[in-house]
Amino acid sequence: MAEAESLKDPGLPGEIPFDTVIYGSPPLAYPVALNQFVIYNTPDPAYVAGRINVSAFANLGFAPWPFANTNAPLNGHICIPRGRGPFPLAVFAHGNHNPLENSTPGYLYLCQLLASHGIIAATIDVNFLNGGFGENDARAIVHLEHLKQFRTWNNTATHPLHGKVDLNRILIVGHSRGGEAVGHASYFNRLASIGAVNLDGLAPFFLGPYRFGLSAVAAIAPTDRQFIPVSGPTVVPDPYYIIHGSKDGDVFDFQGYHTYERAHAVDLANPSVSSGKFKAMLWVHKANHNQFNSTWPPETGPGVAMTRASQEQVAKVHLGALAQAVLLDRAAYFDVLRDHGTAVTWDPPSTDFVSQYLDPERILVQHNQEGVVAPVVSLPVQGTVAADAVVATRALTLLTGGPTNTITLRLVWNALGSRLLLTIDPETLPAERYKVLALRVGQSTDPNNPVNRDQDFTLQVSSGSRTASVAASALHRLLYPDVPVAGPAKIMMQTLRLPVAQLVEDGVEPRDIRSIAFFFDRRATGTLYVGDLQFSN
C-alpha cells in the first residue's frame, strides 16, 4: 500500500485566514417554531441574495415557512478566504431531516477546512424542502441557484466577492437526499430545459441558465432514484465521488452505489472509449449516516458506530483530498482517491475502508457487461476464459440493496489450486500504455468465506515464459463484510491496483501479456465477486 510521503494531511487546517458570513434573502421573519432559522432574518448586508421559484418542482414541507415555493430564499453560510482570489468554490447541501431543525450549519466544519486552504466554501439552506418524497430535483435546482448567486456576486463590481470566485472550479457536495440531488444538479447543469421549465433565466420561473464548470460532484451517503427524470435514472456526467458508512442507519442499503455504477459506465457500443471522467468510492466501516452532519444526532445506538470526531476526521481527510485534487490542482492528492491506504496515517487509527477508483484512461480486459452469460474477455481485447475447479458465473447480483442493471462476475472455489484463467491475444492489449493493472474484487458472507477473515488469492500475470505472482492481500485487504445496521450485508469490491512497473520488475513484458489468472492458492474455499479488470492509469 502506498504511504503518505510528501503529502500533507488534507484534513488539517491550512494557513489561509478566512471570514464566515451568513447570506440570505430578506425580508424574512421566521416564526418562533422555526427559531433555529432566525439567523437568516439578518444576513450580512453585503450578502443579500435573491429568491427563487421552485414551484414547478416542489411544494414546501409542513413547517410554517414564512414564504411560498414561488419565492423561496437563498440562505447559507460562507467561509471566504482572505486574499485577492479568484478562489475555487465548494457548496454543500444537507438532506432530509426534521424541518424544524436547521441542518445547514452541519457542514461548517468542512467549509472551514476548505476555506483555510483557499477555497470559498458554503453550506446552503434546503430545509424548506424537507418532508415528502420525490423532491430531489428541486434540491438540485436550489443547489444550482445558489451557484448562480455566487456567479452574480462574482460579476457584480461593487460586491466583496467580485472577481474572487473561480467559476470553472466548482465542487458540489450533497449529503443524503442532498447527495442524490447533486447528481441531478450535475445532469441539469447541462440542460436548456427540464420538461416544460426552461432554464434560461426568464419568466415564469426565472431559473437558470447554469452551465457551470463542475470539477467534481461528491455525494455523502446519498439516496438514489427518489427522483427519476423522464429519460431514466440520472447518469452523473461529471467526475463523481461517493462516501458511505457501513453503519448507516438511514440509507442502510447504500443506494448511492447504483448512482456510482451508472456514472462513467462502459459504453457497450464503444467499450474502448471512456467518458474522460474519473469516479471514486469510499466505504467506511463503522461510519453511520447522521454524523457526517455535525448538528444531526446519531441515528445509531451507543457503540454501534465510530465516534463523531472520528467520522468528521474521515470526512475532512477524504473530502479534503478530493478538494485539493480537483479544485487546487494538487494532483498528488488523487493518490488518496486511487488508494485509501495513502491516507492511513491521517485517518482515525484502525479504521477499515473499502475503496474504488476508475480512471478515465483505461482499457477494459473484462467488464462483464456483455450479458448474463459465461464470462468472456471483453472486446476490443481478444481472448478466452477457462475455469479450473472454479464456478464462474455472471449475475445481476445485489451487492448493496435494490435492483441493479450492473452485472458482476461471481467466483466460487472449494479447493486450493483452483484457477480462473484469462488467455489474451497480446496484439489486442496495449498494456504498455498504462501504469496499473486494476481490478475490483470483494468478498461476501457466503458460507464458504470464513467469517471475519480477509479473503485472498494470487494474481498471476504472464508474458511468454515469465509470470508475476502477486497476492491480492499485498495490494489491499479484501475485508469480510461489516455487519449492517439493517438489511443484508453489502458486498463491497475493493479496487486492487498492481503497478505495471512491478510486472516489469518481475520480468513480464507489458507488450506481450498473454494471460491473467485468479489463482486460489491462499484460501481453501471462498466466494469472490469481480466487477471489472482493466489496464489503467
Add this chain to the structure above:
Amino acid sequence: MQPPKPPQIAAVDVVPAQPAQADSMALTHLSARTDASPPPVAYVVKVKLKSRLPATSLGWALYVSDVRIPKYWEYEDGIYFTVIDPNFFAEHKGERLRFSHDGAEFHDTGVKLPGAPASATPVAAISEALTSNVQTSATSRRRTTAKKAKAKKAKAKSAKAKSKRKRA
C-alpha cells in the same frame, strides 16, 4: 435492527380542487403539458397516515399498483399528491396503494385508490383542500363502514356460537 417499516394508511380521500397559479405551473410541468393554460381542476389525493413520516432520507415511494407516484408532499394528517387527468382514476380505481423504498420490495398497504368524486366541481383551493375538513370520499367511507359491519356480524356470530356451546 430491522429495516424501517413502511407508512401505514388510515384512509384515502380524493378532493377536486382549484389550482392556484403556482400549483398550475407545477402541474403543467409535472404533466409534461406544453400549453401554459392552468388545468381547471386538480384532484388532491389525501393519504391519511397513522403516524407522521419519519424525518429520514430513506423515503417510501408510493405506488398505485405498479404506477409510481413521482412526488408527494406532507400535510398535517399524512401525505398528498395531485392528479390532473381524471382518467387516472378510471384506470386505477380499486388498485392497491403500495410503498417501496427500493423499487424491489413492495409493501401492500391494504388500501385501495378510490374513484374520482362524482362531481368534478372544485370544492376549494389545493391549500384549503389540505387544511379544511372536506368531505371524505365515498369509497373510503364505504370501506370503513363495510369493515365495521363485517366485524359486527362476526362478533354476533361468535356470541351466538358461545351461547350455543354454553347451552350444550
